[in-house]
Amino acid sequence: MSTPETPSAPSCSQLFWVFTRIALTSFGGGLSGWLLREFVQNRKWMTQEEFLNGLSISQALPGVNVKNMAVWIGYRLLGWRGAIIGFVGIIVPPAIVIVLLEAVFSSLSGYPLTHVALTGAAAAAVGLSLSMGITAARAVPRNAIPMIIMAGTFVAVAILHWPLFWVVLVAGFVSVAYAYVKGRVDE
Incomplete structure (x- = not known):
């Protein structure tokens, strides 16, 4: 049984931009589903088994699971540089956006449409989390x-x-x- 060819490791900038894009386009939970799709299914930088092993480790460690996962994926792909890139890419850009959005949200919080939009985003996050749970359960x-x-x-x-x-x-x-x-x- 031959193993499928895996593409070469990403560059530092590719890894940073993938983590940044995932972090900036995700809302609420479900980030592990996006990480799975991006790193395993789309880019094939790691196998599903490697990803699920990393997810298990990330969930067992203290701290935010997605941050742990970004550090683990980064380290797995590019060593200590990748770990730093994963951490910075998943944390810093959204932190900046959160500060900016807080200023905007505080002025829009009185409108009902704002709450409807947040409810819809939460439903999407639940769907992504469910998808990740089903994928993990199939791998057991x-x-x-x-x-x-x-x-x-x-x-x-x-x-x-x-x-x-x-x-x-x-x-x-x-x-x-x-x-x-x-x-x-x-x-």
């Missing part, structure tokens, strides 16, 4: 243990309302232990 191995861990995490958080911190800590430990043991057995 169809083994009993990962499915039990996934279902158990859902039940614990969504139905039983257990504290997210403890559920993630326990489920994360069990997942890592399972992957470690499975990896050792497969060797």
Whole structure:
């Protein structure tokens, strides 16, 4: 089975502009869906498996997931320079726009159309997040243990309302232990 050819790594400026464009054209959640589409599906700079591994790491680390993901993708593609470019590209341009928009929004907040537009943008963000969740769920191995861990995490958080911190800590430990043991057995 041959592996598909992957295009050469992006230049620093290409990477910066991709992150900047994603950051400036996204609103609310769903950025991981845009990152997947851009880096895996459109540009093929990484595989879906690499992306989902990075997403898992990014979500496990403290801080903003999309910032963690941008740093990880940047590092994966261009080393320490890419990590810095990913961070700056995903954070700085939107921060500037947010300050400018705040001035405009404060003067428009009294109009009902403003709230309608924000509701529509939020719905689009939910759709992108759902798309990313479905993509990730499809990539989960169809083994009993990962499915039990996934279902158990859902039940614990969504139905039983257990504290997210403890559920993630326990489920994360069990997942890592399972992957470690499975990896050792497969060797």
